[in-house]
Amino acid sequence: MRLMRISMNPESTGHLLRRLFRLAVGVLALLVLPVSPASAHGEESQQAFQRTSTVVFYDVKFSDDTVDVGESVTITGMVRVMKSWPDHTLEPPEMGYLTVSTPGPVFYVQEREMSGEFTPQSVRIEKGATYPFKLVIKARQPGTWHVHPGFGVEGAGTLVGAGKDITVNDTGVFENTVTLANGTTVDLETFGLGRVVTWHLISLVVGLAWLLFWLRRPILDRAMAISEGRGATLITRSDRRIGIGFAVVALVVGTGGYAYAEMTQSSSVPLQVVRTTPVPLAEEEVSGAVAPEIESIRFNAEADTLTMKLRVENTGAAAVRLQRVQFGDVEFVSPSFASAADPDAQAMTVTPDQAIEPGGSATFTVEIQSEDLIVRSLVPVNEAELRVTGLLFFEDETGEQVVSEVNELTSAILQDFH
Numbered sequence: 001m002r003l004m005r006i007s008m009n010p011e012s013t014g015h016l017l018r019r020l021f022r023l024a025v026g027v028l029a030l031l032v033l034p035v036s037p038a039s040a041h042g043e044e045s046q047q048a049f050q051r052t053s054t055v056v057f058y059d060v061k062f063s064d065d066t067v068d069v070g071e072s073v074t075i076t077g078m079v080r081v082m083k084s085w086p087d088h089t090l091e092p093p094e095m096g097y098l099t100v101s102t103p104g105p106v107f108y109v110q111e112r113e114m115s116g117e118f119t120p121q122s123v124r125i126e127k128g129a130t131y132p133f134k135l136v137i138k139a140r141q142p143g144t145w146h147v148h149p150g151f152g153v154e155g156a157g158t159l160v161g162a163g164k165d166i167t168v169n170d171t172g173v174f175e176n177t178v179t180l181a182n183g184t185t186v187d188l189e190t191f192g193l194g195r196v197v198t199w200h201l202i203s204l205v206v207g208l209a210w211l212l213f214w215l216r217r218p219i220l221d222r223a224m225a226i227s228e229g230r231g232a233t234l235i236t237r238s239d240r241r242i243g244i245g246f247a248v249v250a251l252v253v254g255t256g257g258y259a260y261a262e263m264t265q266s267s268s269v270p271l272q273v274v275r276t277t278p279v280p281l282a283e284e285e286v287s288g289a290v291a292p293e294i295e296s297i298r299f300n301a302e303a304d305t306l307t308m309k310l311r312v313e314n315t316g317a318a319a320v321r322l323q324r325v326q327f328g329d330v331e332f333v334s335p336s337f338a339s340a341a342d343p344d345a346q347a348m349t350v351t352p353d354q355a356i357e358p359g360g361s362a363t364f365t366v367e368i369q370s371e372d373l374i375v376r377s378l379v380p381v382n383e384a385e386l387r388v389t390g391l392l393f394f395e396d397e398t399g400e401q402v403v404s405e406v407n408e409l410t411s412a413i414l415q416d417f418h
């Protein structure tokens with residue numbers, strides 16, 4: 001092994017000290033200065049194609065935005081596994097799980113339904129399927145929490161729908177009790193907590209003892225011996241004996257714990273797995289008699305506009321009108337429907353803003369201010385797939401009975417470069 005000599009003249013020592021001093025001041029400033037809590041939509045870190053063409057939530061409604069501790073909020077809407085699911089980059093969707101995305105366990109999911117069916121666990125899903133969903137969540141901790149409905153797909157991660165800030169007032173009691181088959185009522189917030197703590201402590205003691213036994217020896221000396229090929233000489237007979245002792249203790253504790261639980265808890269049921277297949281809405285019910293086709297999409301970065309040329313055919317018996325467009329969880333509404341729309345939705349222009357007569361077809365130009373889409377990274381200008389996938393909503397003329405028809409659009413975006 002060769003040693004390197006570091007020469008240090010007084011000048012460079014002074015320089016080094018000054019740098020160290022500056023670094024120390026910098027670190028201290030970071031520690032002392034007040035920090036504001038970070039806040040952002042985490043979903044925006046997901047790529048555009050993931051958020052627009054895998055799972056899309058629409059018509060998401062929250063029953064309340066302010067509740068007391070122990071009160072419930074119901075989230076309803078539609079979740080659609082897109083037909084344009086990118087199988088070439090992601091595995092095809094087969095297993096999904098409806099959930100909520102919250103900052104920690106601040107809510108408790110009481111009810112979880114897809115297509116009116118109770119879905120406590122992961123369910124089988126299919127491409128192009130639309131499921132009405134319902135989530136009932138009970139407020140557990142006071143505070144203001146950002147809540148999204150979410151849908152986890154095996155192999156693709158969790159996609160979220162429109163979010164809302166829900167304030168949970170610091171009054172009320174959170175109760176989470178359940179009656180067991182043997183008639184006793186238990187509080188799920190504390191049930192078995194003593195046992196959990198005991199097992200953590202036992203593992204901690206065994207683990208720490210094992211670490212201490214090895215870590216009290218000089219690490220560098222031993223590493224050197226191993227690199228010189230003398231590793232086998234480091235382990236003595238008593239090390240081996242103690243090692244076996246640890247293994248025996250771990251086995252005895254594990255099997256002993258199991259035997260103890262079997263003896264004291266006579267009536268137990270193994271963990272259950274339920275795999276249901278919720279029935280999606282019939283495709284005709286979802287997309288109806290409207291067949292839209294994208295002729296072109298142009299994106300102008302300078303003017304921040306997205307211009308779509310649509311050709312829509314209406315084979316139904318009632319006149320329909322383009323109501324809104326949705327990319328990911330961002331909605332754009334036609335001016336004629338603005339009054340009834342979600343206040344968060346943005347405006348778009350539709351030319352000509354006319355109904356499509358039964359049996360007829362029409363060509364429209366839809367213009368969207370894409371600034372918000374860019375900010376939310378929903379226009380995939382810097383991705384390998386310059387495509388936009390979204391949902392188009394139409395409404396028929398019978399006023400009262402509003403029928404939202406949904407269709408997917410998948411088309412390459414042409415960029416206007418100047």
Ligand SMILES: [Cu+2]
Pocket residue numbers: 040041042043146148163
């Ligand atoms: Cu969010």
